[in-house]
Amino acid sequence: GGDQAKTSAPASQAAVAAPTPPPPPTPPAAAAPQPQATQQTASGQQGASTTSSQPPSSTAVTAQAEEAAARQTSSTPAAATSVAAAAPPPQIGAGGNGREQTVEELRRTRSSPLVRNIAREHGIDISRLEGTGASGRVTKNDILSFIESGAMMSPQEAMKAGQTAQDASAQASPQASPAVMHAAGEDRVEQMSVMRRKIADHMVMSRRTSAHVTTVYEIDMTRIAKLRDEHRSSFQERTGTKLTFMPFIFQAVTIAIRKFPIFNAQVSGEQIIYKRDINLGMAVALDWGLIVPVIKRADDLSISGLARAANDLADRARNKQLKPDEVAGGTFTVTNPGVFGGLFGTPIINQPQVAILGVGAIEKRPKVMATPEGDDFIAIRSMAFFALSFDHRIIDGSDAEKFLAYVKQLLEAGQFTV
Known part of the structure; x- marks a missing residue:
């Protein structure tokens, strides 16, 4: 001493x-x-x-x-000071403000020359990093991970960098187009119609905009089929229009949307807009393309009201008699590839909506069922596959499953007033 x-x-x-x-x-x-x-x-x-x-x-x-x-300029004060004197000059920010470095900081700053060079180039204070090397030293992976995480940026710089990357991606995507193909000798070349070009642009834009996910349920439509058969003739006489499966599906969808309003929403930047009215779009195939007329305030309509509106819009769509406002303002779309015999598809969301329901062919298939006593038997049932595509940006998979399961529950129960 x-x-x-x-x-x-x-x-x-x-x-x-x-x-x-x-x-x-x-x-x-x-x-x-x-x-x-x-x-x-x-x-x-x-x-x-x-x-x-x-x-x-x-x-x-x-x-x-x-x-x-x-x-001499000064004497050697202590063992710790001798270590500091032997250490290389402090890197950028290491032991700053004229204070002596702690043992922990010394361990971190005593890194390899490569790590120190990287820190110097990026203006990083090595003593801020949690090293994973021996005695807590900062390794190359530590500093590269720190740089990639963006933690070295200020909040303003990070936001600016993120926006720049997003803008660059948005600008690059539309420019990426398929290579121009040249027709061979006897190939026939046909210019796209205005409608076809719009459909193409809209579909590609939707795939780039929404995080598409599709879930598929098999639904027993037997009770709906029986209800429809029972009222088909009287319905035609009373309303002047035919009764199809679609009005029942439309009504089940509107009831489910009221329970799960996220399916009637739109994305606006970082906001979610929940639409008050349920305006059902119904895809109609035409000889020259595809169009989606809209049933406005579909949740206010009965089965007969939905049937009249759907048949009227479909007829006028095929005759090119739709008004502009009748193909705008949709909040949820139902498409029916099953009319052509398709079991199911994975439909593309109709922007700016966040979900679309595809209805497959309704056909009789064998199904294993059970008696109240628990005995299994095979029955012939009218079955159909329903495919729901949804935007995973704002709709979680659990919500999509609950939504389609609820539609299944409503249709299989068959409790509709015709």
Whole structure:
């Protein structure tokens, strides 16, 4: 303890400990640069009696050491300081503000030259990083992961970088077009119609916009089929229009939408707009393309009202008699590929909507059923596959399953008023 005190004491402390005559010369100001000199001098004064009682040889050694300290810029204070002196110059931000580095910071900053070069190029304070190397040292993977995470950016820079990347992606996507194909000798070339070009652009845009996911359910339509057969003739006489399966499906969908309003929503930037009215789009295939007329406020209509509206819109669509507002404002679309015999498809969402329901062919198939006592038997049932495509940006898979399961429950129960 005495030796450590002698070694670390500045020249001012040696002057107090030396014998009376002759007094040593006043040391230069550079000999006591540390802010702790006042505290060390006070402690030296408290131990003056102990130091003065040492043999003259010990005092001479002390005086010689202090003279050497005066000639040098500073003495070596402690083991930790010697480590810091041997360490390479601090990197950008390491041990900044003129303070001494902690042992933990020293471990982090004592990284490989490659890591230090990367830190210097990117202006990174290595002491901020949590190293995974030996003794907590920062490795190449640590600093590269830190850079890639964007944590080194300010919030404004991160937002700007994200927006720039998004804009660049948006600009690059529309420019990516299929290679131009050249017709061979006897190939027939036909220019796309205006409708076909619009359909093509709209479908590609939808795939780029929405995160498409499709779920498929098999639904027993036997009770609906029986209900339809029972009322088909009377319905035709009363309403002047035919009764198909679609009005029942439309009504089941509107009831389910009221329970799960996210399916009647739209995405606007970072906001979700929940539409008040349920406007059902119904895809109609034409000889020259596809069109989606809209049944406005479909949830206010009865089975007969839905049937009249659907048949009227379909007829006028095929005769090119639809008005512009009759093909706008849809909030949910139902398409029926089953009319051509398809079991099911994976329909593309009709933007800016967030879901579309595809109805497959309704046909009789064998189905395993059970009696109330639990005995299994095989029955012939009218079955159909329903495929729901939804936008996974705002609709979770669980919600999609619940929605379609509820539609299944309503249709299989067959509790509709015709």
